[in-house]
Amino acid sequence: MGGLLGLLMAPALAQPTTLTVLTHESFNLDKNLIAQFEQASGIKLRFLKAGDAGETLNRAILTKAAPVADVLYGFDNSLLSKALAAGILEPYRSPQLPSLRSEFVLDPTYRALPVDFGYVALNYDKAHFKDKALPQTLADLARPEFAKLLVVENPATSSPGLAFLLATVATLGEDGYLDFWEGLRKGGVRVEKGWSEAYYTAFSKNGGDRPLVVSYATSPAAELFYSEKKLTEPPTGNLLLPGSSFLQVEFVGILKGTKQPAAARKFVDWLLSKPAQENIPTQMWVYPTRKDVALPEVFKWAEVPKEPAQLSPQRIAQGAERWVREWTEVVLQGQSALAVRKARR
Amino acid sequence: MRRLEPARCGAWLVWVFLALALLYPLGRILALGLGEGLGPTLANPYYWGRLAWSLAYGLGSSLLVVALALPLAYAFRYRFPGRDLWLSLATVPFVLPTLVVALGFLALVGPRGVLGVDLYGTPWILFWASAFYNLGLVLRMLVAVLPALEPPLAAARTLGASPWRAYWRVGVPLLAPALLAGGGLTFLYSFSSFGLPLLLGGARYATLEVEVYGLLAYRLAFPEATALILLQLAVLALVSLLYLGAQRRLALSLSAAPRPKPLPPAAAWRLAAGVWLFFLALYAPLLALLARAFAAPGALASAWTGGDFTPGALALANTLRFAGLSLLVALPLGFLYAYAVWRGERSLDLAGLFPLMVSPVAVGLGYLLAYPSLSGSLLILIGAYALLSYPLLARALLPAFRAMPKGVLEAARVLGAGPWRRLLRVEWPLLRPALLSGTALALAAVVGEFGATLVLRRPEWATLALAIYERLGKPGAEPFQEALALAGLLALLAGGLFLLLDRGRRGLG
Numbered sequence: 001m002g003g004l005l006g007l008l009m010a011p012a013l014a015q016p017t018t019l020t021v022l023t024h025e026s027f028n029l030d031k032n033l034i035a036q037f038e039q040a041s042g043i044k045l046r047f048l049k050a051g052d053a054g055e056t057l058n059r060a061i062l063t064k065a066a067p068v069a070d071v072l073y074g075f076d077n078s079l080l081s082k083a084l085a086a087g088i089l090e091p092y093r094s095p096q097l098p099s100l101r102s103e104f105v106l107d108p109t110y111r112a113l114p115v116d117f118g119y120v121a122l123n124y125d126k127a128h129f130k131d132k133a134l135p136q137t138l139a140d141l142a143r144p145e146f147a148k149l150l151v152v153e154n155p156a157t158s159s160p161g162l163a164f165l166l167a168t169v170a171t172l173g174e175d176g177y178l179d180f181w182e183g184l185r186k187g188g189v190r191v192e193k194g195w196s197e198a199y200y201t202a203f204s205k206n207g208g209d210r211p212l213v214v215s216y217a218t219s220p221a222a223e224l225f226y227s228e229k230k231l232t233e234p235p236t237g238n239l240l241l242p243g244s245s246f247l248q249v250e251f252v253g254i255l256k257g258t259k260q261p262a263a264a265r266k267f268v269d270w271l272l273s274k275p276a277q278e279n280i281p282t283q284m285w286v287y288p289t290r291k292d293v294a295l296p297e298v299f300k301w302a303e304v305p306k307e308p309a310q311l312s313p314q315r316i317a318q319g320a321e322r323w324v325r326e327w328t329e330v331v332l333q334g335q336s337a338l339a340v341r342k343a344r345r
Numbered sequence: 346m347r348r349l350e351p352a353r354c355g356a357w358l359v360w361v362f363l364a365l366a367l368l369y370p371l372g373r374i375l376a377l378g379l380g381e382g383l384g385p386t387l388a389n390p391y392y393w394g395r396l397a398w399s400l401a402y403g404l405g406s407s408l409l410v411v412a413l414a415l416p417l418a419y420a421f422r423y424r425f426p427g428r429d430l431w432l433s434l435a436t437v438p439f440v441l442p443t444l445v446v447a448l449g450f451l452a453l454v455g456p457r458g459v460l461g462v463d464l465y466g467t468p469w470i471l472f473w474a475s476a477f478y479n480l481g482l483v484l485r486m487l488v489a490v491l492p493a494l495e496p497p498l499a500a501a502r503t504l505g506a507s508p509w510r511a512y513w514r515v516g517v518p519l520l521a522p523a524l525l526a527g528g529g530l531t532f533l534y535s536f537s538s539f540g541l542p543l544l545l546g547g548a549r550y551a552t553l554e555v556e557v558y559g560l561l562a563y564r565l566a567f568p569e570a571t572a573l574i575l576l577q578l579a580v581l582a583l584v585s586l587l588y589l590g591a592q593r594r595l596a597l598s599l600s601a602a603p604r605p606k607p608l609p610p611a612a613a614w615r616l617a618a619g620v621w622l623f624f625l626a627l628y629a630p631l632l633a634l635l636a637r638a639f640a641a642p643g644a645l646a647s648a649w650t651g652g653d654f655t656p657g658a659l660a661l662a663n664t665l666r667f668a669g670l671s672l673l674v675a676l677p678l679g680f681l682y683a684y685a686v687w688r689g690e691r692s693l694d695l696a697g698l699f700p701l702m703v704s705p706v707a708v709g710l711g712y713l714l715a716y717p718s719l720s721g722s723l724l725i726l727i728g729a730y731a732l733l734s735y736p737l738l739a740r741a742l743l744p745a746f747r748a749m750p751k752g753v754l755e756a757a758r759v760l761g762a763g764p765w766r767r768l769l770r771v772e773w774p775l776l777r778p779a780l781l782s783g784t785a786l787a788l789a790a791v792v793g794e795f796g797a798t799l800v801l802r803r804p805e806w807a808t809l810a811l812a813i814y815e816r817l818g819k820p821g822a823e824p825f826q827e828a829l830a831l832a833g834l835l836a837l838l839a840g841g842l843f844l845l846l847d848r849g850r851r852g853l854g
Contacts, residue, residue: 020721022801026818028653048721048801055562059713059801062565066717068801156559193543193555196444196817200825201451201544209456209465219820226821228641283653285819321564333391
């Protein structure tokens, strides 16, 4: 059986060098651009996708002993410490580093190089709030009249969900965040598994009953870019309450044990080079980390939050697992914030 | 020294495949989690609550589906306009990605649904969804069994039993195994269902399977996940044993292909009206989805060429290609499995249902550990698809095997045909109709969303289901419309495949 299949699936011809890139579902770059790189470098690129950012990193960690790829792209700052602690990445000081915005070079050991960044932010449905008041602060959201308007993603199964949870921890503190989430639960917040489910089944713009959704600060711009009737302004807006949005920086790293270190470095350099960085905004709806790249016109609708919440990768590494567990206990298992706090030793 | 019999060879082959494609990878994952964490997990009342809900959902679904399918199966004993069409279409929901089905339900009875009733987050919508998925399977089983009740019932009547008494004392005991089998299969599917409860019921209605997914894929929390997987396996193995017991007691000799009875035209139309109404109501979410999908005709055209996303054309080609390749594996497997079980290889009976019982996420991660050098190869993908589809094929074949007229086989043996020759010249032709039916089901399992989370895959391998998810991962009206258009295409493709293949209606076992 296996032999027969092997014959059927044998690759037609072995390529000179094939570089395998492990990445998440949202990875996308212009096909022509990729083809140009392949021609110029003589490297054939093979992309492997494995769900979202968290799942992808876990698959790299799980297969540490026998790596399935040469390069890992798409783990963000909330996963950075986990990736570094797992010891799956090789250091590489790319010659492109000086052209990148230094505030995003979060790994002094250069095992993870920043490729792009964006913000997880609250979006609202403009039609719903035309003559209604919007919440003014993050804490406002937990009030019953707003909690029943909000849909969030489960931080245990979604990276924007985790980012929003981290924002609440950073803004409201170790104790306050649990009270906030308890308020949301009592007020009737809706929880979905992932971004697609939240945005396309729960968000009122797409037929759901929730005019507030945890999404990205670039979503309104994408709504305009992909609108059917070519609108002049997006149907959704960013609700940038202080401390409600969270910076996400996405990294690339070379996996330990790669048999093609030279090709892997070439690919990383190219990902940080001008042509690839210029392509990133409208392909993945994030900002390039390179300083000398002009943004496309439609990005004027994508606001950069003035007061995003911040947590260091170290603090995230120490707390994330526990915060997600406590969130699950309070929001899904229905325990009280007080009881959960008491259970902390 | 036993002779090399086809049944024995078949059983061995199936075991080898199961060991490679399921037991070894799953074992690798469970091994990571055995030890410390099992106790605390099992002590957490939250997980027991999840188990309780999963059980309630499974049981409620099977009762509901059986209660709906039985009267319907009686209607299907008669010939009426549209009978064959509905019997074929009843299995289409099986192939649709859950996110798409959820969109259909929400378009109809969501917060802003066309009907104006909001069922989101209520158990009602979940049970409806379960009937939507499973009714077709159970209906096909019962349609195959009911005609076989006629002779014994007639005999009881001749011996002086009143119609009701005959039914209670003869009909019901004969029917019970089929009802148990149908209910059991529905339970298996609902208990371990993943997407729909979560999408339509919100996080409150997550099943155990959802917990396993979160624990494994996001947290790498192996001890907790292992505990839950074992718990799930225990429940499902128990139910499967009941189901298999029921199946073996299906002592009715099924007539080759039950022919529907003719009705006078007026009655036939009345019956048709009733059945059509029922199905239109049951499948209304699908119709709502199709209506939305083809509302914007431009969307299909732009989805076809792709733009920023996987082109629909490529996704369609991939879907057909992978379906074909996995059939190459699943067909012989399913056939050999059914054949071996029929020839009395009892050990296989439960093991063959195994793929329906384990968490796909666990198996997928197991593949990475077990076969790192193969990850991202077509071999793993096809193996996974075959694993998920062959049990369905085999379940469809088994009743046909059991219904083969013994006289013919005996005659062949007396006339000196060996087992291999009998298999090729006698049994194979008798089985072909059921095989086509089973193939249709197996295809359904493959063209649907299975495997989406299962293995590492390459973008150039995107199937229709994945192309739909990809579009639903971006904000904006255009990707959304394209996703709906592709979902409509997927539904039509599945329906078309069924109508083509589903000539030999034997029902399922």
